[in-house]
Every structure is written in structure tokens, then in C-alpha cells.
Amino acid sequence: MCRSHYYVADYDIKKLTFMEIAISIITGLMIIGALYAIHAKDLLSAVIACGIVGYGLVICFLLLKAPDLAIVQIVVETITLIIMVAVVLDSSREEKYSKPDGQGVISIITSVLLIIVLFYFFKLSIETLDVFGSGSLRMAGPYIEGATEKTGSANLVTGVVFDFRGYDTMGEATVLVTAVMGVLTILRIKGKK
Amino acid sequence: MKGDKDLRKGYLQMKGMTVIVKKTTQLIAGMVFLYGIYVIVHGHLTPGGGFAGGVIMAGSFILLILAFGSDFMHLTKEESGTTMYENLSTLVVVFLAASGLLFGARIFFLNWIPKGTVGQLVSAGMLPLYNIFVGIEVASSILTIFLALVIFKEEISE
Amino acid sequence: MIVYLLCFVLFLVGLYGLITSRNLVKIAISMSIMEFSTFLFFALVGYIDGGVAPIVDPADPAKIYVDPLPQALVLTAIVIGLATTAMMMAIIIRLYRKYGTFDIREIKSLRG
Numbered sequence: 097m098c099r100s101h102y103y104v105a106d107y108d109i110k111k112l113t114f115m116e117i118a119i120s121i122i123t124g125l126m127i128i129g130a131l132y133a134i135h136a137k138d139l140l141s142a143v144i145a146c147g148i149v150g151y152g153l154v155i156c157f158l159l160l161k162a163p164d165l166a167i168v169q170i171v172v173e174t175i176t177l178i179i180m181v182a183v184v185l186d187s188s189r190e191e192k193y194s195k196p197d198g199q200g201v202i203s204i205i206t207s208v209l210l211i212i213v214l215f216y217f218f219k220l221s222i223e224t225l226d227v228f229g230s231g232s233l234r235m236a237g238p239y240i241e242g243a244t245e246k247t248g249s250a251n252l253v254t255g256v257v258f259d260f261r262g263y264d265t266m267g268e269a270t271v272l273v274t275a276v277m278g279v280l281t282i283l284r285i286k287g288k289k
Numbered sequence: 290m291k292g293d294k295d296l297r298k299g300y301l302q303m304k305g306m307t308v309i310v311k312k313t314t315q316l317i318a319g320m321v322f323l324y325g326i327y328v329i330v331h332g333h334l335t336p337g338g339g340f341a342g343g344v345i346m347a348g349s350f351i352l353l354i355l356a357f358g359s360d361f362m363h364l365t366k367e368e369s370g371t372t373m374y375e376n377l378s379t380l381v382v383v384f385l386a387a388s389g390l391l392f393g394a395r396i397f398f399l400n401w402i403p404k405g406t407v408g409q410l411v412s413a414g415m416l417p418l419y420n421i422f423v424g425i426e427v428a429s430s431i432l433t434i435f436l437a438l439v440i441f442k443e444e445i446s447e
Numbered sequence: 448m449i450v451y452l453l454c455f456v457l458f459l460v461g462l463y464g465l466i467t468s469r470n471l472v473k474i475a476i477s478m479s480i481m482e483f484s485t486f487l488f489f490a491l492v493g494y495i496d497g498g499v500a501p502i503v504d505p506a507d508p509a510k511i512y513v514d515p516l517p518q519a520l521v522l523t524a525i526v527i528g529l530a531t532t533a534m535m536m537a538i539i540i541r542l543y544r545k546y547g548t549f550d551i552r553e554i555k556s557l558r559g
Binding site: 163164167168171172174175178179182183244247248249250251253254255257258259262263265266269270272273275276279280283 | 328332333334335336337338339340341344345347348351355372375376379382383386397400404405407408412413414415416419420423426427430431433434435437438439441
């Protein structure tokens with residue numbers, strides 16, 4: 097399953113595959129949407145620009161041959177947008193934009209420094225990552241071969257989620273219950289006496 | 290009674306939408322709910338599974354609530370209906386997982402029901418049962434979160 | 448490598464928005480953008496050239512499948528991301544109800 101590993105030094109800029117070009121274009125659109133969401137004057141526009149990032153991610157999942165993720169992401173993104181719009185519509189919708197004063201300049205300089213440091217670490221770690229498209233993960237083979245006989249399911253992702261890694265699913269169920277209890281406690285919603 | 294009047298004043302009176310939206314939602318919401326059940330039950334054959342089907346089921350309820358306003362389902366301040374389903378489903382998932390300790394190799398999450406042929410509806414051992422209960426749990430969680438954040442935002446002042 | 452680089456730039460855009468925003472809703476949006484970039488990175492790592500979606504057809508099994516393990520991890524993470532965003536929204540609702548504004552500088556000066 098995994099081809100021989102070759103590093104970034106052998107990477108040829110002219111041999112871009114179709115998948116890389118398509119995903120690069122959509123990620124570029126997501127970056128533009130994210131930049132607009134941060135600098136928008138109106139809060140409702142910022143929330144809708146967050147939807148650009150979410151729905152662009154759905155197209156990326158479909159291109160990367162992951163249909164389960166696309167179904168979950170599209171419905172979850174819609175529900176998140178509904179909740180955010182319900183919070184924003186209740187209030188005054190504008191953000192008073194002011195010139196960055198002392199504290200604002202400090203935060204911008206901090207973020208630029210942090211970005212430079214993170215970029216350096218990214219450059220260090222990307223040199224040993226495999227080229228996009230060749231199988232990078234070592235456990236891909238053992239999970240795919242014989243999974244159909246071991247779990248008995250035709251959907252490999254469901255077999256991995258509920259059979260090979262069942263603890264993660266149980267942990268996720270617990271986190272959801274905790275989040276619901278947290279939301280109800282923060283908003284202090286009482287039951288009927 | 291005094292208690293009822295305080296309860297009535299407490300929650301957000303959200304108006305419903307126009308007649309066209311209400312009629313369309315009445316026709317469609319049932320089909321969306323059925324599609325969610327289909328995605329859950331066929332989780333081991335087609336893309337989908339417990340999580341995808343659960344969020345689709347929650348989506349059908351959210352559609353009904355948004356179209357009909359607060360009068361749908363006589364929404365009161367008490368939301369113990371949805372939290373009861375969610376906690377019961379989590380308990381059943383843990384019990385199903387612990388039932389693997391009684392058979393054979395004593396492993397948690399053991400798939401001890403006999404797996405049939407690949408591709409049939411009744412196959413893959415315990416996976417359809419896990420899918421169903423995780424789907425109910427995810428749907429109830431997301432519905433409770435939505436009700437708490439969008440409908441019941443006000444706090445009772447008593 | 449360009450896809451990995453663009454995915455990382457999306458993460459950095461979210462981080463920049465998180466540090467320099469003065470509005471509570473924009474802080475929540477920036478955290479959501481950072482989570483999305485992580486999901487994209489996981490899905491990118493698991494892709495294999497020429498592979499099909501990981502659904503086995505028993506009559507005619509394909510040769511190469513896309514790796515199902517990162518997809519299983521992201522499937523759980525998406526739902527947990529929704530729970531996290533909902534909790535942030537709950538805190539924002541409480542803060543707005545008490546102080547009447549979304550701005551963190553004004554809340555800091557009004558506190559007490």
C-alpha cells in the first residue's frame with residue numbers, strides 16, 4: 097500500500113496532480129473567507145463568512161474520498177450557523193472599529209512573532225513528511241487487510257470507529273453528555289418545579 | 290396557579306413562519322427523519338453510520354421547531370424529555386460494551402454476536418446495535434443544545 | 448506540499464484572529480476556523496493516490512482504499528467541535544446578558 101518514501105527535496109513543482117490543484121484552489125478560497133470573517137465590520141457578515149470555511153471543507157472532504165465526513169460536516173455546520181445567527185441577531189450588530197492603541201499594537205506584534213516561530217517549526221517538520229498522495233501512515237495496511245472478515249462490515253470507517261477503536265466512541269459520547277450538562281448549567285435553565 | 294404563570298412568562302416567544310413554509314415543512318420533516326433512520330440502520334453497508342444519522346435526525350426536529358415557532362410540541366421550560374433519551378442511550382452503549390466481558394476472551398467491546406455474510410442487513414455482529422444507540426444519543430444531545438441556546442435563552446426570575 | 452502549506456496558513460489565520468480580536472463572537476469564530484484546519488490536515492494525510500472511498504463491495508473488491516483511520520478520528524472530532532462551539536456560545540450569551548456588550552476591553556473595565 098505505501099510506496100517508497102521520498103522527501104520534499106525531490107518534489108517537482110511541475111508535476112502537480114489534479115487533486116492538488118483543486119484542493120489548493122478551495123483552500124485558497126477558505127483562507128480569503130477566513131480573513132474577511134476576522135476583519136468584517138458587521139457581525140452577521142462575519143458569521144456568514146465562517147460558513148464559507150465550513151462549506152468549503154465539505155467540498156474538500158468529497159474530493160478526498162471521505163463521504164462520511166462530508167455528511168456530518170454539512171449538517172453540523174448548518175446547526176452551528178443557526179446557533180451563531182440566533183446569538184448575534186439579538187444584540188447590536190456592529191463592532192466599533194478603532195485604531196489599534198497600545199494594547200492592540202502589542203497583540204499584533206505578539207501574533208506576528210508567534211507566526212514566525214510556528215512557521216520555522218513547520219519548515220522543520222515538513223521535510224520529513226511524505227508527498228501528498230502516497231500512504232504516509234504505517235497502520236493503513238493492517239487496518240484495511242482483513243478488516244472485512246474481522247468486523248463483518250462493508251463500511252471500513254464504521255468498523256474502525258465501533259470495533260477497532262470503540263473506546264474513542266465511548267469517550268465521545270461522554271464528552272457530548274458533559275457538554276450538554278455544561279450548557280444547561282451555564283444558562284441556568286431550571287426544570288418545572 | 291402562580292407557578293404556571295411564571296413558567297409561561299419565562300421563555301422566548303418565537304413566532305413561526307408563513308403558511309408556505311409551514312406546509313412544506315409538514316410534508317418534508319417526516320421524510321428527513323426517515324432518511325436519518327435509514328442512514329443509521331444501514332451504517333455498516335453504506336457511508337453514514339451512527340453520527341451522520343444522528344445529526345440528520347436532530348436536523349429534522351430543528352426544521353420543525355424553526356418553522357412553527359415556540360408553540361410546537363408545547364415547549365415548556367422542562368427539557369427533561371431529551372436529556373432522558375440521551376442519558377439512557379449512553380448507559381445502553383456502556384452496557385453493550387461491558388457485555389463483552391461475559392463471553393470468551395473477556396475483552397471490553399468484544400463483538401460476540403455471530404457475524405453473517407458481508408453485505409446483508411443483519412450482519413456485522415454488534416455494530417448495528419451500537420449505531421442505533423449512538424445515533425439516538427447524538428440526536429438528543431444536539432437537540433438539547435439547540436433548545437437551550439436558541440429557545441430557552443431567558444432565565445426565569447423567580 | 449502546497450496543500451499542506453495552505454492548510455497551515457488557514458490555521459495561522461485563525462490564530463491571528465484569536466489573538467487580535469476585540470469582539471467575543473470573532474474569538475469564537477477564530478477558534479472554529481482553527482478546528483476546521485485541523486480536520487482538513489487529518490483528511491489530507493490519509494489520502495492515497497488512486498484510492499477509492501473505504502466501502503468494500505463484496506462482489507468486486509478494489510485494489511487500493513483510502514486510509515480509514517484518520518477519517519474515523521475526524522468523525523468523532525467534528526461532533527466534539529460542535530459541542531465546544533456551543534459551550535462558547537453559552538458563555539457569550541451570559542456575558543452579553545450581564546454586561547450588555549461584546550467587547551472584551553469594555554467588559555474588563557466594567558467588571559466588578
